[in-house]
Amino acid sequence: MHRRFVIRFFSILNQCPSVRLVSSSPQKLEQAIRAEVEAKNYVKIPDLFSVELSKSQNSNPFSFLSSFPQNLQVQIVDEMLQSFIPIRPRYKPQLAYSYLLSYTLQSSHPLPLALAVLQRTLRSGCLPIPQTQLLLSSAWLDRRCLSHSVANILLEMQSIGYHPDCGTCNYLLSSLCAVDQLVEAVNVLKGIGGAGCIPDSTSYGILIGAMCKVRRTADAQDLMKQMVVKYGLTPDHGTVVKVLAALRANKEIWKAVEIIEFLEIEGNSVGFESYELAIEGCLETREYVLAGKVAMGMTERGFIPYIKARQKIIDGLASIDEWKIACAVRQRFATLKS
Template identity: 85%
Template sequence: MIGEAMCHRLVRHFFPSLNQCSSLHSASSSLQKLEQTVTAEVEAKNYVKIPDIISMELSRSQNSNPFSFLSSFPQNLQVQIVDKMLQSFIPIRPRYKPQLTYSYLLSYTLQSSHPLPLGLAILQRTLRSGCLPVPQTHVLLSSAWLDRRCLSHSVANILLEMQSIGYQPDCGTCNYILSSLCAVDQLVEAVNVLKGMGGAGCIPDSNSYSIVIGAMCKIRRTSDAQDLMKQMVVKYGLTPDHGIVVKLLAALRTNKEIWKAVEMIEFLEKEGNSVGFESYELVVEGCLARREYVLAGKVAMGMTERGFIPYIKARLKIIEGLASIDEWKIACAVRERFAKLKS
C-alpha cells in the first residue's frame, strides 16, 4: 500500500492548483488578520504603531489593501481617522518609516468614492516625509483629478478643498499632480493646472514649468514648450534649470528648427539667464548639420563671449564651412577669436 506521506506528495504533484488554493487561503487569512490588527489599533487610537505593523506583515506583496476596512465608515469619519493617522506619523523618525503605510493609504483613498481632497492631503504628507509614491499613483491620481474636473470644478477650487480638512495646498503637491498628468499624456490639463495653481496660493516654481516643458519636448511640441519657457522667465522671473534648457534646444534641433533654438539662447541671455556649454555646443552642432555655417559662426562667437569654446571638431567644421561659401571675413574673425582663447 502507498503510505500517507506518498499520497500527499502525489496529490501535490498532480493537483498543483490545490497548493495554490492553500496559498491563496493563507494569504487571505493573513491579510484578514492584518486588517483586524490595524482596525484594533485605529479603535485604540494607537496610530503610531500602524507603520511598524504594516511593514512587518506586508513584507510580501499583497493583492488587497489593509485599509479596505475604512470603507465601512462614513466619509466624514474616514477623513478624521486618516487625518489623525497622518498627524501621528509626523514625529516618527526616520521620516520615511511610514512609507509603506502612506502608499496603501493613498492607494485606498484614490480608488474610493471620494478620493479628493483627502488623497491630496495624504500625498502632501508622503512628499513632506521625503518619500515618493509608487509609480501607479500617477494613474490613480490623474483619474481622480480628471473626474473632479469633469464636474466643472476649477483647479483652484479643487486645491482649496484641502482647507476643509485642515490642510493647505502647496507647490510640491501641485507639482506631483503635474507630473501625474504628464505621465498619462494629459498635457492640456497639465497646462490648465499650471495656470490655475496661483488661484490657490501655489505660485508655480521652476520645477513646475520644467515638468510640463519636459513632457512637451518629449513629444516635440516645441512651440508650446517655447511659450511656457518665455512665460516662466518673463512673467514669474524664474531661472530655468540647465537640464530643461538642453531638452528644449534638443527638441528644436530634432524638429530642424535650429533658428528658433538660436533665438531661444538669445532670449535667455537677454533676460539674464546664463546658458551652459552643453546648450551652446548642441546648437552649434545643429547649425553645422543644417549647413548653416554663418549661424554656427555667430553662435560660436557667442560661446566665446561666455568663456566657452566649441570642441575642436566643431571648430574645424565652422571654419571649413564658412570658407566653402566664401565667407572669408567671418571665417577669419571666428578663427582669430578661437586663437585668442588659446585653442
C-alpha cells in the same frame, strides 16, 4: 543565563502584537491595523508593515475604512497623518503612506483627502509608487469633468485642515504629463495660482519637459518665456537642454539660437551643452554663418566648442566663401589658445 534571556525575549514578543504580526498574513495585518485605529494608537501602525508582506499583499489593509461614514474616514485619516509626523526616521511610515494613498485614490470620494495624504507623503521625503500617478490623474480628471475649477478643487483641502502647496501641485502636474494629459496640465499650471500656489521652476520644468518629449516646441518655448518674464524664474540647465534638443530634432535651429539669446538678454546663464547643441544643429542644417555667430557668443561666455565642431565651422564658412567671418572665428579660437 541563556535560557532566562530566551524566555524574557519571547515574553516581550507576546506583549508586542505589532512585532508578531509583521510576518503574519494580509488578513491579520488588516485586523491589526483596524485594532490600532479603533484604539487610536496610530503611531504603532507603521510597525505592522513589512516589505516582504507588502509584496504579497493583494488587498489594501486600509480597505476596512470603507465601512465607516465618509466624515469619520476623513477624521481617522487626518489623525493618522498627524500622528505620523513626529515619527523618526521620517520615511518609516512609507508603506503605510503608500497603502493609504492607494486606498483614498480608489475610494468613492478620493479628493481632497487623497491630496492631503499625498502632501504628507511628499513632506516626509517619501515618493509614491508609480501607479499613484495614474490613479491621481484619473481621480483629478473625474472631478474636473464636473466643471470644478482647478483652484476650487485644490482649496477643498482647507475643509479638512490642509492647504495646497507647490510640491503637491507639482506632483499633480507630473501625473497628468505621465498619462499624456498635457492640455489639462497646462490648465492646472494656470489655475494653481488661484489656490495660493505660485508655480516654481520645477512646475514649468515638468511641463516643458513633457512638451519637448512630444516635440511640441512652440508650446515649450512659450512656457519658458512665460516663466522667465512673468514670474522671474530661472530655468535649470536640464530644462534648457531639453528645449534646445527638441528644436534641433525638429530642425528649428534659428529658434534654438533665439532661445539662447532670449535667456542671455534676460540675465540667465546658458551652459556649454546648450551652446554645443545649437552649434551641432547649425552644422547639420548647413547654417554655417549662424554657427559662427553662436561660436563667437559662446567664446564670450568663456566656452569653446569641441575641436571637431571648430573645424567644421571654419570649413563650412570657407565652402560658402565667407572668408571674412571664417578668419574672425579662427582668430577668436586662436586667442583662446585653442
